[in-house]
Each structure stands twice: as structure tokens, then as C-alpha cells.
Amino acid sequence: MTKRRLFWISGLARSVLFALCWLVLTEGDPSAWVFGALAVPGALALSLWLLPPEHPLQWRRVIAVLPKFLWESVKGGVDVAWRAFMPRMPIAPGWVLLPVALPDTARVALSAELSLMPGTLVAGTQEQQLLVHVLDRDADHSGMAAIEREVADMLGKPAGQP
Numbered sequence: 001m002t003k004r005r006l007f008w009i010s011g012l013a014r015s016v017l018f019a020l021c022w023l024v025l026t027e028g029d030p031s032a033w034v035f036g037a038l039a040v041p042g043a044l045a046l047s048l049w050l051l052p053p054e055h056p057l058q059w060r061r062v063i064a065v066l067p068k069f070l071w072e073s074v075k076g077g078v079d080v081a082w083r084a085f086m087p088r089m090p091i092a093p094g095w096v097l098l099p100v101a102l103p104d105t106a107r108v109a110l111s112a113e114l115s116l117m118p119g120t121l122v123a124g125t126q127e128q129q130l131l132v133h134v135l136d137r138d139a140d141h142s143g144m145a146a147i148e149r150e151v152a153d154m155l156g157k158p159a160g161q162p
Contacts, residue, residue: 003054006053007048007053009053010048010053011044011053014043014044014047014048015040015044018039018040018043018044018047019036019040022036022039022040050105050108051105051155061153062154065150065153065154069113072117072143073116073117073118076117076118076119079118079119080118080135083135090136091135092135092137093135093136093137094133094134094137095123095134095137096132096133096134096137096141096144097126097129097130097131097132098114098129098130098132098141098145098148099128099129100125100128100129100130100148101128101148102148102151102152105155106151106155107125107130109151109154109155110122110130110147110148110151111130113147113151114130114144114147117147119134119135120132120133120134120135120144121133132144
């Protein structure tokens with residue numbers, strides 16, 4: 001398949017996906033398409049820039065990681081709720097520097113996934129490290145490195161490869 005054809009097929013598929021997402025987010029409100037007419041092409045352009053079609057996702061790896069991601073999200077959400085409702089609130093908020101060997105696009109994907117996990121928020125980068133705010137700076141954060149390897153696998157790039 002030529003690059004040009006791959007670009008158009010990917011663009012069409014992503015346009016349909018983003019339009020469906022917009023439809024779901026706006027609960028089908030026809031008046032929302034005034035903004036959707038800008039949001040969908042903007043999301044398409046950004047997605048084509050961040051993840052060019054010649055660099056496709058490894059979909060079977062994405063699907064394989066999804067159950068673990070959902071389980072960890074639920075487990076983390078319960079942990080955050082438990083800490084919030086405890087009288088002494090056993091938290092030790094702070095910053096963790098996470099060394100990352102992923103290229104820029106994959107680093108953005110990793111940042112997004114880590115920020116979706118309860119109790120963590122990626123707030124920036126310092127050289128080859130992510131600056132992550134956590135609820136418990138004394139906890140074991142080795143799971144973040146495992147998530148980095150999963151993101152690298154999904155994008156078809158071994159960690160450390162530019």
C-alpha cells in the first residue's frame with residue numbers, strides 16, 4: 001500500500017472515530033456540531049501529526065493491555081477513595097522523577113496513560129524524565145516503568161529506541 005493511500009485511509013478511519021466520539025460526548029445534540037465541525041478536523045490533524053499513518057499502532061497489543069489498564073484504574077480509584085474517606089488520610093503527596101527512554105510521541109502517550117491512573121498526574125518533563133505528582137511518594141512506583149514498556153510495545157518501538 002502506498003504512503004498516500006495509507007494516509008487517506010487512516011485519515012478517513014480517524015475522522016469517523018472522532019465524529020463518533022463527538023456524537024457520544026454531545027449525546028447526539030445537533031447544535032453541538034457547530035463546534036464539532038472544528039473539533040473533529042482539529043483532532044484529526046493533531047492525531048495525524050502525533051501518530052503518522054506510516055507508524056501504526058500494534059492493535060493486538062493495545063487490546064491485550066486494555067483489561068489490565070481498566071483493572072488498575074478501578075483498583076487505583078478505590079484506593080484514592082479509601083484514602084479520601086479515612087480520618088487520617090494516609091497520603092504523602094509529592095513528586096517522582098520517572099526516567100523515560102521513549103521518543104517524544106510515545107512519551108506523550110505514556111504521560112496521558114499515567115495521568116489517567118488515579119493518584120498520578122504527569123506535570124512536565126525534565127530532560128529524559130517525566131515529572132509525576134503522586135499521592136504517596138514513598139510507595140513503590142516500579143509499575144510506571146512497566147506501563148512505559150507497554151506503551152512502547154503498543155507503538156511498535158522498544159523502550160530506548162528513538
